[in-house]
Amino acid sequence: MSAVRRIIIDTDPGQDDAVAILLALASPELEVIGITAVAGNVPLALTQKNARMICELAGRPDVRVHAGAVRPLVRRLVTAEHVHGRTGLDGPQLPEPTMPLQEMHAVDFIVQTLLAEEPGTVTLCPLGPLTNIAAALNRAPEIAGRIKEIVLMGGGFFEGGNVTPAAEFNIYVDPHAAEIVFSSGVPIVMMPLDVTHKALTTAKRVAAFRALGTKVGIATAEMLEFFERFDEEKYGSDGGPLHDPCVIAYLVRPELFRGRHCNVAVETGSEITMGMTVIDWWGVTDRPKNATVMRDIDSDGFFALLTERLGRL
Ligand code: BDR
Numbered sequence: 001m002s003a004v005r006r007i008i009i010d011t012d013p014g015q016d017d018a019v020a021i022l023l024a025l026a027s028p029e030l031e032v033i034g035i036t037a038v039a040g041n042v043p044l045a046l047t048q049k050n051a052r053m054i055c056e057l058a059g060r061p062d063v064r065v066h067a068g069a070v071r072p073l074v075r076r077l078v079t080a081e082h083v084h085g086r087t088g089l090d091g092p093q094l095p096e097p098t099m100p101l102q103e104m105h106a107v108d109f110i111v112q113t114l115l116a117e118e119p120g121t122v123t124l125c126p127l128g129p130l131t132n133i134a135a136a137l138n139r140a141p142e143i144a145g146r147i148k149e150i151v152l153m154g155g156g157f158f159e160g161g162n163v164t165p166a167a168e169f170n171i172y173v174d175p176h177a178a179e180i181v182f183s184s185g186v187p188i189v190m191m192p193l194d195v196t197h198k199a200l201t202t203a204k205r206v207a208a209f210r211a212l213g214t215k216v217g218i219a220t221a222e223m224l225e226f227f228e229r230f231d232e233e234k235y236g237s238d239g240g241p242l243h244d245p246c247v248i249a250y251l252v253r254p255e256l257f258r259g260r261h262c263n264v265a266v267e268t269g270s271e272i273t274m275g276m277t278v279i280d281w282w283g284v285t286d287r288p289k290n291a292t293v294m295r296d297i298d299s300d301g302f303f304a305l306l307t308e309r310l311g312r313l
């Protein structure tokens, strides 16, 4: 078996973030060295609390959770309670967390970890706006050369946007942070809406989570039933897109995904296309290739992996 991959999950839970965290904690191929919370789907006070609730649900109160940025680098915070509910984790009744929030700020944790660990051994997994990651790169630019890879959920091109016609939520909330990350020179794997819109929480797939009969399986089904109602209405689909777990699934089973190495540029100037990820899929510019952009997923394989792994918790 190849070496365990060490990851930091940067997140704004969010039901789909929660499932991503559960998948990571259930996967022996990964070691979660810390979780950093960022403002996004709901304000930071809730995302850091939700991250701890999910660690406890997974039976992992030992995981270090750090709180980070309360707002984007430049723009005002936009949240998504209309999708995720008032708490960000509406659906199941989960107990208030008792595990502590770490005192160290998330940005300090990211910088210190990357400076302390062997270069090329830590992967960053951003599942929300990229504020914490960009702030860390701004604070200590020398960490860029030490990050193994950034595997992130964000952006969209062929599918357009989900929060504006042009922009996906995570990039739209902090486009200036995204611009910093995409021009950092760090190897990036991007899971855009073009992939995640093919990973639908159909009734059958949610029933499989519930049928696990465990606390985690039932809570996952309850989270997804709440989460999917907004997108089902919007897209007229059976189920909603399960965005963030695609990042973790890629680390465990990269063969489930297909994509292409190309240039991604982020719009930060025009209000009408603010946060758009302009992907040079056809190589029509000479802009440098800065990301592997995924476009396809074996969605049955993805949900089979998720169900099997969540069943271990
Ligand atoms: C992304 O936005 C959030 O609402 C989800 O958690 C996901 O990270 C999808 O656009």
Ligand code: CA
Residues within 6 Å of the ligand: 011, 012, 013, 014, 016, 017, 041, 127, 128, 244
């Ligand atoms: Ca998220």
